[in-house]
Amino acid sequence: MIKRAISLSLLCSALLSPAQAATAPDSTQWRNLNKTLVAQHVLPRYQNFADATAQMAADSAALCQNASSANLTVAQESYHRAMDAWQSIQHIRFGPIENLMRSFSVQYWPDKKNLTGKHINGLLAKQDDANLTQEFFRNASIAVKGLPAVERLLFDKAGLPAFADNSYQCRLNASISQYLASLGKHTAMEWQDYATSFSTPGDGNSYYETDIEASTDLLKALVEPVEVIRDLKLLRPLGTAAKNVNGKVKPRRSESWRSSRSLRNIDMNVATLHDLYSGQGDASFKALLSNAGHQALADSIEANFVSVEKDLKAIPRPMFTTLEQPATRQQLRDLSAKMKTLQYALSDAVQLLDLQLGFNSRDGD
Amino acid sequence: MTAINRRQFCQLLAAGTLLPSLGISPVLAANGQTPLFASAAKAGDNDYRLYVAAADGSLLLDHKLPTRAHHVEAHPHRPVLACTARRPDTFIDIVDYQQGKLIHRIASGEGRHFFGHSVFTPDGEFLISSENNIKDGQGRIVIRRASGLFTKVADMPSGGIGPHEIKLLPANSQTLMVANGGILTHPDKGRKKLNLDTMQPSLTALNLRSGQIGEQQMLPAEHHQLSIRHIDTNLRNETLIALQYQGKEDNPPLVAVHRPGQPLKLLTAPEPVDIAMKRYCGSARFDSSGQYAAVSSPRGNLITFWDLQNDRYHSMINSPDGCGLAATGAAGEFIITTGRGICQQHNLISGNTERISLAQRLAWDNHMVTL
Numbered sequence: 001m002i003k004r005a006i007s008l009s010l011l012c013s014a015l016l017s018p019a020q021a022a023t024a025p026d027s028t029q030w031r032n033l034n035k036t037l038v039a040q041h042v043l044p045r046y047q048n049f050a051d052a053t054a055q056m057a058a059d060s061a062a063l064c065q066n067a068s069s070a071n072l073t074v075a076q077e078s079y080h081r082a083m084d085a086w087q088s089i090q091h092i093r094f095g096p097i098e099n100l101m102r103s104f105s106v107q108y109w110p111d112k113k114n115l116t117g118k119h120i121n122g123l124l125a126k127q128d129d130a131n132l133t134q135e136f137f138r139n140a141s142i143a144v145k146g147l148p149a150v151e152r153l154l155f156d157k158a159g160l161p162a163f164a165d166n167s168y169q170c171r172l173n174a175s176i177s178q179y180l181a182s183l184g185k186h187t188a189m190e191w192q193d194y195a196t197s198f199s200t201p202g203d204g205n206s207y208y209e210t211d212i213e214a215s216t217d218l219l220k221a222l223v224e225p226v227e228v229i230r231d232l233k234l235l236r237p238l239g240t241a242a243k244n245v246n247g248k249v250k251p252r253r254s255e256s257w258r259s260s261r262s263l264r265n266i267d268m269n270v271a272t273l274h275d276l277y278s279g280q281g282d283a284s285f286k287a288l289l290s291n292a293g294h295q296a297l298a299d300s301i302e303a304n305f306v307s308v309e310k311d312l313k314a315i316p317r318p319m320f321t322t323l324e325q326p327a328t329r330q331q332l333r334d335l336s337a338k339m340k341t342l343q344y345a346l347s348d349a350v351q352l353l354d355l356q357l358g359f360n361s362r363d364g365d
Numbered sequence: 366m367t368a369i370n371r372r373q374f375c376q377l378l379a380a381g382t383l384l385p386s387l388g389i390s391p392v393l394a395a396n397g398q399t400p401l402f403a404s405a406a407k408a409g410d411n412d413y414r415l416y417v418a419a420a421d422g423s424l425l426l427d428h429k430l431p432t433r434a435h436h437v438e439a440h441p442h443r444p445v446l447a448c449t450a451r452r453p454d455t456f457i458d459i460v461d462y463q464q465g466k467l468i469h470r471i472a473s474g475e476g477r478h479f480f481g482h483s484v485f486t487p488d489g490e491f492l493i494s495s496e497n498n499i500k501d502g503q504g505r506i507v508i509r510r511a512s513g514l515f516t517k518v519a520d521m522p523s524g525g526i527g528p529h530e531i532k533l534l535p536a537n538s539q540t541l542m543v544a545n546g547g548i549l550t551h552p553d554k555g556r557k558k559l560n561l562d563t564m565q566p567s568l569t570a571l572n573l574r575s576g577q578i579g580e581q582q583m584l585p586a587e588h589h590q591l592s593i594r595h596i597d598t599n600l601r602n603e604t605l606i607a608l609q610y611q612g613k614e615d616n617p618p619l620v621a622v623h624r625p626g627q628p629l630k631l632l633t634a635p636e637p638v639d640i641a642m643k644r645y646c647g648s649a650r651f652d653s654s655g656q657y658a659a660v661s662s663p664r665g666n667l668i669t670f671w672d673l674q675n676d677r678y679h680s681m682i683n684s685p686d687g688c689g690l691a692a693t694g695a696a697g698e699f700i701i702t703t704g705r706g707i708c709q710q711h712n713l714i715s716g717n718t719e720r721i722s723l724a725q726r727l728a729w730d731n732h733m734v735t736l
């Protein structure tokens with residue numbers, strides 16, 4: 001903490017020469033940023049999630065019609081694309097995805113009590129057709145209607161026979177996929193309406209009163225996931241090996257280990273945050289930070305992203321098995337340290353841009 | 366405390382003068398601006414202030430505080446606010462919001478700090494606060510005269526560690542409900558929580574006259590890490606409790622209700638709502654009818670509403686960093702303030718939510734009070 005404060009104050013004094021005083025962005029700059037990020041970053045990603053889940057629903061239904069090895073591969077591939085799409089938009093935790101707790105419905109994870117497994121096994125044991133309706137899924141536990149449930153069903157070790165003869169397991173998977181497709185479609189549609197809020201804050205119809213309030217939501221989506229990825233996706237699976245070279249790893253804590261895509265999820269997450277930071281040229285957080293007189297910090301965050309992406313690529317996969325190797329553990333520990341640096345640099349940027357991400361939520365009283 | 370003061374206090378209690386006086390509410394004539402609510406807020410770096418906002422969004426009071434504060438209490442019939450320091454700080458600012466001036470700054474005194482909450486007795490004669498006796502970490506409840514030099518008239522054990530919010534039972538103004546949060550802290554260690562493995566929170570009914578504990582309720586052993594921190598009481602002597610979880614389980618219950626002589630009853634919302642509350646509630650308030658309750662979850666960015674007629678979850682709204690809650694005069698209606706500077710009014714019966722535009726964007730702190 002002390003180290004951090006010093007680095008920030010050094011940074012400020014180094015950059016704040018009297019001639020070039022730093023100024024926070026004005027509301028025109030914030031609005032331009034908000035509108036661009038929503039149009040170029042948010043909306044296409046929700047559309048992509050809607051398209052990918054629709055394809056997954058179609059391919060899951062086709063698998064039940066004809067349980068061929070080729071169709072199983074196609075269904076598994078379309079699950080991968082839906083999960084790619086979700087990992088590329090899960091950082092947006094505000095707006096229509098908040099309605100009816102959709103975000104938790106798409107992916108309830110980490111699932112420390114194995115709720116998904118218990119619910120899915122319960123449904124498979126009952127074989128009740130009433131539990132395959134869209135009405136059932138609207139009211140069902142969030143642990144049973146998301147991508148982790150699809151993953152469990154589609155990547156079942158029993159393989160193709162589990163889906164033969166229009167089996168209950170196959171139809172359950174198709175029904176969950178259909179529910180996700182509907183959720184994806186409605187979320188994307190509702191975002192079209194929600195997006196107008198970023199053009200006219202304070203007009204009485206907008207969800208936002210000011211431009212800076214809307215920017216705060218977007219900046220939160222950039223900053224907070226870095227810590228979440230590090231804590232949940234890297235450090236939890238590392239277990240006691242996170243701090244101790246002889247510690248014990250916990251491979252089953254890896255995200256999406258059944259479909260062998262734990263690190264691919266992180267690839268998507270980091271690339272997405274990188275795009276949110278600097279992907280839209282002049283209308284990006286990076287550009288605003290530079291314009292506000294913090295060029296050095298803006299560049300170092302960019303370099304942090306590039307470096308994290310490079311290190312990620314070098315880690316052997318799937319993490320579920322490579323976690324056991326001492327060399328991989330060291331790579332993961334190093335990656336975690338780099339993400340911490342990135343997290344601190346982004347926190348500094350938040351302060352310099354004069355935004356407040358959480359006041360009561362971080363109070364602890 | 367001196368014996369004479371203590372005796373005077375008990376005599377006042379015996380004479381029944383602590384009963385609420387009939388509403389002589391202050392009227393602010395200034396340009397037709399009616400005061401709406403009072404709350405502490407962060408105005409800038411190391412700049413914490415106490416504000417009164419008017420119904421038209423203007424600020425009627427802007428009072429600079431020594432450091433960050435927590436709860437604000439309104440005097441029952443004078444235009445006076447008591448703004449209590451956030452733990453582990455040591456002041457309560459007594460402010461006249463019509464004249465815009467500090468009347469008195471109470472110091473917790475040697476070896477003590479405040480925990481963030483204080484309440485006036487219904488007659489407005491006394492101010493009661495929750496405090497930490499730093500040396501042994503025991504919670505204390507302190508009663509001071511609410512005028513002059515604010516001298517101490519009573520100082521009694523709270524019945525636990527870390528007493529946080531306190532509320533009188535309205536139907537019996539001699540009983541103080543104390544949320545003994547159970548978390549041990551020491552000013553030398555900042556805000557660090559020192560006893561999470563062994564913490565034992567309780568809800569304690571304290572007789573202000575005798576200092577005796579009338580009733581003390583704890584949660585079942587498996588829930589000992591659910592800190593009982595924020596409470597409210599209604600005319601039926603029910604106490605609403607908002608919990609903060611200090612353990613590692615996924616989805617603990619976060620709301621409870623107490624009725625005299627009965628164990629604490631844990632309430633749950635539908636699973637996704639419970640999960641979305643992120644194991645942390647910040648404030649709890651009854652509505653003006655006493656039937657409905659609101660609980661804020663600033664980490665989950667939502668406010669949940671509850672119906673105490675049948676002890677059930679009613680509904681929720683999203684509110685980013687929303688924490689401060691207060692009832693309006695209408696049944697089922699609350700004002701909500703957020704750390705993002707937003708103020709909303711929501712009526713759970715009509716489902717209607719409205720923004721209240723404020724002149725300035727401030728990070729509103731945990732608690733607020735309508736005026």
